Amino acid sequence: MGIRGAAGVRAARGPAPHSWTVSTAPGGVPLLGHALPLWRRPLDFLASLPAHGDLVAIRLGPQRVWLACDPALVQQILMDPRTYDKGGPLYDTMRMVLGNGLVTCTQDVHRRQRRLAQPCFRPSRIADYAQVMSAEIDAAVGKWRPGQTLDVTDAMMDLSARVTTGVLMSTSLDPGLAAEVRACLSTVMRGVLLRAVVPLGPLYRLPTPGNRRFDRALARLHHIIDGIIAERRGSTARHGDLLDTLLGATDDAPGPDGRAVPEGLAQDCPHATAAPTPQEAPHDQEPLTDQEAHDQLMTFLVAGIETTALALAWTLHLLAAHPEEERRLHAEVDSVLAGRPPAPDDLPRLGHARRVVTEALRMYPPGWALTRVTTTETTLAGHRLAPGSTVLYSAYVLHQDPVAFPDPQRFDPDRWLPERAGGVPGGAMLPFAAGNRKCIGDHFAMTEAVLVLAAIAARWRLRPPSPRTVRPVPAAVLSPGPLPMVCASRRGPDGPAPAVPSEAP
Numbered sequence: 138m139g140i141r142g143a144a145g146v147r148a149a150r151g152p153a154p155h156s157w158t159v160s161t162a163p164g165g166v167p168l169l170g171h172a173l174p175l176w177r178r179p180l181d182f183l184a185s186l187p188a189h190g191d192l193v194a195i196r197l198g199p200q201r202v203w204l205a206c207d208p209a210l211v212q213q214i215l216m217d218p219r220t221y222d223k224g225g226p227l228y229d230t231m232r233m234v235l236g237n238g239l240v241t242c243t244q245d246v247h248r249r250q251r252r253l254a255q256p257c258f259r260p261s262r263i264a265d266y267a268q269v270m271s272a273e274i275d276a277a278v279g280k281w282r283p284g285q286t287l288d289v290t291d292a293m294m295d296l297s298a299r300v301t302t303g304v305l306m307s308t309s310l311d312p313g314l315a316a317e318v319r320a321c322l323s324t325v326m327r328g329v330l331l332r333a334v335v336p337l338g339p340l341y342r343l344p345t346p347g348n349r350r351f352d353r354a355l356a357r358l359h360h361i362i363d364g365i366i367a368e369r370r371g372s373t374a375r376h377g378d379l380l381d382t383l384l385g386a387t388d389d390a391p392g393p394d395g396r397a398v399p400e401g402l403a404q405d406c407p408h409a410t411a412a413p414t415p416q417e418a419p420h421d422q423e424p425l426t427d428q429e430a431h432d433q434l435m436t437f438l439v440a441g442i443e444t445t446a447l448a449l450a451w452t453l454h455l456l457a458a459h460p461e462e463e464r465r466l467h468a469e470v471d472s473v474l475a476g477r478p479p480a481p482d483d484l485p486r487l488g489h490a491r492r493v494v495t496e497a498l499r500m501y502p503p504g505w506a507l508t509r510v511t512t513t514e515t516t517l518a519g520h521r522l523a524p525g526s527t528v529l530y531s532a533y534v535l536h537q538d539p540v541a542f543p544d545p546q547r548f549d550p551d552r553w554l555p556e557r558a559g560g561v562p563g564g565a566m567l568p569f570a571a572g573n574r575k576c577i578g579d580h581f582a583m584t585e586a587v588l589v590l591a592a593i594a595a596r597w598r599l600r601p602p603s604p605r606t607v608r609p610v611p612a613a614v615l616s617p618g619p620l621p622m623v624c625a626s627r628r629g630p631d632g633p634a635p636a637v638p639s640e641a642p
């Protein structure tokens with residue numbers, strides 16, 4: 138049974154906590170358990186599981202991983218980060234390779250890290266970054282030529298890398314160094330995934346060409362970041378970028394307990410104002426060390442570039458497949474921009490563009506499956522979990538629930554019109570997660586994505602050269618794989634001129 142059936146099962150059971158069902162996924166085989174379907178077709182396999190219960194055990198060899206299928210259980214996990222902490226092979230590998238930054242750190246040091254990083258993501262700072270974003274986007278999209286075939290996935294990776302490095306480190310990266318950072322990051326990100334999925338331990342220390350390439354790229358990245366931090370520490374010049382804010386981060390917004398409450402935490406998470414643990418308290422007023430700044434910068438590069446790029450690649454794929462939605466986007470963009478590149482001030486009037494990106498994030502959330510590990514004995518869906526149990530949730534699976542999202546396979550940006558979005562149950566839409574580990578870069582990402590989409594829509598119509606089926610490739614992030622598309626200009630002879638400027642809706 139597919140997801141459609143799953144919702145039927147859930148609706149029939151009703152929401153009362155005593156009616157939770159806990160089961161084991163069907164089809165396991167001796168020794169391997171469910172490893173084969175999970176490896177070969179993870180999305181279909183996970184999407185089939187809500188039909189079997191609210192909490193479903195998946196066997197991977199001798200181990201069990203628990204998939205939380207019901208949004209209320211996922212909320213319980215995300216809102217209790219002390220019981221359900223970061224852990225498991227992906228986080229452990231990332232921590233080993235990239236350092237102990239915000240994405241990978243465990244709960245004992247998270248609060249301090251988040252407090253120190255949060256000023257970098259204040260709305261006022263994002264508004265400043267949007268200026269840098271607009272300039273980078275205009276330069277990149279302006280270089281495309283009519284008739285040119287682009288791999289849209291690659292083009293979005295390149296653009297997102299330019300925007301993110303520009304906002305993070307501005308003038309410290311000349312174009313050559315920025316290109317080197319992008320190339321190193323791509324090698325490192327592929328290597329991290331390989332090491333998490335195929336944990337061969339010491340074999341990764343052998344001097345094979347692949348291992349040497351990975352080691353060189355990682356060492357170079359660390360060296361470049363160290364150099365930039367050292368240069369900033371030794372200078373009094375201000376660049377107005379994220380690194381300036383990070384190095385000068387201070388706690389200046391006291392919360393109800395007299396301690397600063399990071400933006401985005403208080404509304405989401407009951408633990409946001411919890412008393413500090415003894416490990417957290419003594420360090421709270423100290424600024425970031427160079428090592429911490431280094432780890433944070435690496436984290437923002439790794440967490441920010443690929444996720445936003447793939448969200449945009451999916452958006453462009455969906456628009457090419459839905460010309461009516463594309464026409465509506467063009468109408469909005471022509472009306473708001475009248476042929477000029479988008480600027481940060483245009484954002485409030487690009488509501489449809491934002492809904493298009495949001496709907497792409499629903500259908501293809503880059504962070505499609507995330508894990509937590511229990512730190513203590515606990516109960517989930519009435520089932521006892523021992524300390525060290527791995528729980529998994531999939532935004533991809535949640536976002537396909539037909540109860541929360543009628544006709545879930547349909548690309549329907551109007552779901553996010555205010556009058557309809559209010560009907561989406563809490564916890565059903567989680568592209569940026571929730572609770573105190575919610576994405577710190579959500580506004581950053583949405584600002585970037587809407588500016589990129591508007592800049593492209595103002596000038597270009599993108600179409601695949603021939604019809605083909607695009608299937609999601611579930612790696613660390615959910616990718617459409619290569620997306621060749623031909624650029625047709627919307628200005629000049631092969632496309633309509635922008636509409637006469639009019640009042641935006």
Ligand code: HEM
Pocket residue numbers: 239240251301436437438440441442444445448502503504507567568569570573574575576577578579581582583
């Ligand atoms: C569309 C783009 C993005 C998506 C879909 C996305 C998604 C997510 C998700 C699902 C998480 C939770 C991860 C977990 O629980 O392990 C997360 C965390 C995080 N993201 Fe993003 N992200 C995006 C863009 C960005 C950007 C642009 C940045 C920074 C420049 C960023 C920085 C982070 C950081 C630092 C965390 C860890 C937060 C914490 O634990 O306190 N993300 N993101």
